[in-house]
């Protein structure tokens with residue numbers, strides 16, 4: 136009997152999962168393990184729960200679905216809470232495990248987890264195989280070492296588009312069934328067990344159901360991810376319009392909404408890529424089909440930039456060589472967080488985030504610019520609030536984008552967003568604002584983004600936290 140163990144991390148899927156496939160092919164018995172560690176229970180530096188209610192629900196659904204898929208293949212998910220290396224150590228001491236596999240990740244905390252697992256395994260002479268499967272481009276296929284990733288996105292994109300190939304997605308492992316779980320696993324030391332009751336114990340359902348005003352109800356799990364892809368590509372042909380709708384704010388189909396499934400690995404970017412290619416050959420190839428891949432290259436870019444710079448991306452000055460001056464004013468931060476700044480476009484977006492765990496890309500850029508540039512508040516407070524609230528939180532994309540918009544990341548230009556111009560352009564009639572701020576529903580179109588200009592501003596809505604025009608003057612300089 137050869138027992139192998141696959142540790143699930145942000146790869147909660149069977150399709151295109153090389154680490155799982157390798158473990159399954161090399162053992163007569165397989166332990167698929169998920170460990171809930173501090174990501175779920177801990178607090179961020181500024182004291183927010185690391186995983187807020189929206190992502191908790193999504194994670195729980197993703198794990199339930201993974202467990203079901205594993206069971207359908209003759210296996211099941213072993214669940215534990217604690218530190219992954221400690222759980223793996225006690226499993227290895229209790230059972231004759233010959234090989235451990237997992238998806239390699241690159242952010243500092245994840246690297247630390249890996250280092251501890253390596254130590255545990257090497258002390259016991261147990262083999263480890265890790266695989267890189269989070270990005271579109273495999274790091275070995277980049278035309279430069281990761282440490283040489285250009286600091287300007289366009290340079291990175293042009294080089295990978297010219298010199299690198301995207302590997303095809305792996306099929307789901309050719310079982311069924313998967314190698315069975317070893318007997319007596321229910322009593323495995325340090326673990327809770329398999330099945331729904333174990334998940335209930337590890338992640339009790341304390342969260343609420345999705346808000347009905349949400350653009351889309353994200354449901355965790357690989358099947359849900361593939362159903363979304365089928366909807367967006369094949370059932371509705373929305374993919375053909377992506378480039379022209381992607382800056383939308385309302386409704387399920389202005390953008391792909393793949394982010395949440397990508398973030399926890401229910402869906403792989405290479406599966407999306409394969410499907411785009413198939414769509415292009417069977418239905419239509421246009422600038423929109425290309426643009427979805429373009430955006431996935433952004434995702435890769437922030438991943439490799441984090442690998443290149445590591446913990447620097449979490450520092451106040453980010454990648455900048457000049458020390459910035461930032462405020463941590465708790466009252467102003469609270470107003471931003473609660474959608475009480477008096478700028479409807481900012482407040483609508485912040486209320487959407489709090490209610491649903493999602494915000495459009497356009498919204499994210501604007502609220503980040505408002506916090507860091509207009510209010511001068513430490514951008515990391517905003518990044519941590521997003522970390523807590525986002526259903527699609529991805530450490531690389533979140534911190535990379537926040538640093539970028541705040542002027543301490545990879546943007547060669549130090550820009551700010553003119554929030555009112557953005558609001559007028561992307562929400563010309565104010566429908567989005569009215570959707571999230573019903574107290575402004577009665578305002579006419581010309582005042583919906585500037586309620587302070589009406590003779591009788593709605594009493595239920597706050598006045599401006601800072602004077603908008605004055606701040607724009609300051610930001611645009613002499």
Ligand SMILES: Cc1cc2nc3c(=O)[nH]c(=O)nc-3n(C[C@H](O)[C@H](O)[C@H](O)COP(=O)(O)OP(=O)(O)OC[C@H]3O[C@@H](n4cnc5c(N)ncnc54)[C@H](O)[C@@H]3O)c2cc1C
Nearest residue numbers: 390391392393394430434496499500527528529532533536
């Ligand atoms: C301040 C800020 C914080 C962000 N935090 C996150 C985060 O934690 N997790 C996350 O997945 N995205 C983050 N983004 C990027 C982007 O806003 C979301 O990926 C996108 O809004 C998700 O919706 P979608 O899947 O419909 O995107 P689509 O427009 O359909 O894009 C398709 C995919 O491309 C990728 N993508 C698109 N834009 C970006 C981008 N700017 N950076 C990196 N990848 C991108 C995503 O994987 C996305 O799912 C952030 C952006 C900003 C400005």
